[in-house]
Amino acid sequence: MNPTRLFVLSALAKRGAMYGHQIRRDARVDRAELWSDVRPGSLYGALHRLEGEGLVRALRTEQEGNMPARTVYEITTEGRRELHVLQTEAFEEVQFRPDPVDLALATGSDVDEATLRGYLVDRKRALSARLSQLDHLHDRAWPDQTVADDLVVEHARLRLRAELEWHEMVIDQLGKLTAATETQEIGR
CATH class of the missing domain: 1.10.287 (Helix Hairpins)
Structure with a gap:
């Protein structure tokens, strides 16, 4: 089970279409690194991989003033199925890694x-x-x-x-x- 994939797909399913910085900000605001293996810096790469797999899709690219352009993503139907599988795996997997x-x-x-x-x-x-x-x-x-x-x-x-x-x-x-x-x- 990949916690970063679970986090990104969950964020898009819960909050709707967002761009990478919004998802990263949510991870920082929620302090995800304190209670999970999700690292805010890994979210952009995960978004691109998920897009390549057809689990999320780019809706549009926005640009405000001199700010860099940003792509807004949404979860796909296949992404929702993957989210369900990841959630099931997370609930069923009892993991206590050796220290x-x-x-x-x-x-x-x-x-x-x-x-x-x-x-x-x-x-x-x-x-x-x-x-x-x-x-x-x-x-x-x-x-x-x-x-x-x-x-x-x-x-x-x-x-x-x-x-x-x-x-x-x-x-x-x-x-x-x-x-x-x-x-x-x-x-x-």
């Missing part, structure tokens, strides 16, 4: 405790900053905010809180982790 930190932790027997602690504290700081952004987003309504938007942001907040809790647990057990690693290496 590379787990692999690094499992294979990092050569990393000393202080360095490992530094990495984990830095990760915790980055996760806390992201949670802070989501908390701020949760506290401030944005244009056209829906109950679904609130639920999506809360889902991301809960996942980040769980990550922070796990990081704290690992930091608390670093002494045991490094002692176990040293014992294994002595036995070799």
Whole structure:
């Protein structure tokens, strides 16, 4: 399931014909990068690919004054079918990607405790900053905010809180982790 395709097709189905900058602005206003894999900069390329596949079509090109010309797109009937398929895939797909930190932790027997602690504290700081952004987003309504938007942001907040809790647990057990690693290496 491609989240960018889902985002673009959903935006056009929900809001009607738009040009790329409007879709990009909506992604920024909705803070899509905080709760999804959608990156506002990838939307223009997605629009062109979707047009090439017949899922969206260019309606017209507009130009105001000295502004660059912009193409207004609408979703096609085939695009609506694709949107339905993508939504179904998104609801049916349970995805929890492995975090590379787990692999690094499992294979990092050569990393000393202080360095490992530094990495984990830095990760915790980055996760806390992201949670802070989501908390701020949760506290401030944005244009056209829906109950679904609130639920999506809360889902991301809960996942980040769980990550922070796990990081704290690992930091608390670093002494045991490094002692176990040293014992294994002595036995070799």
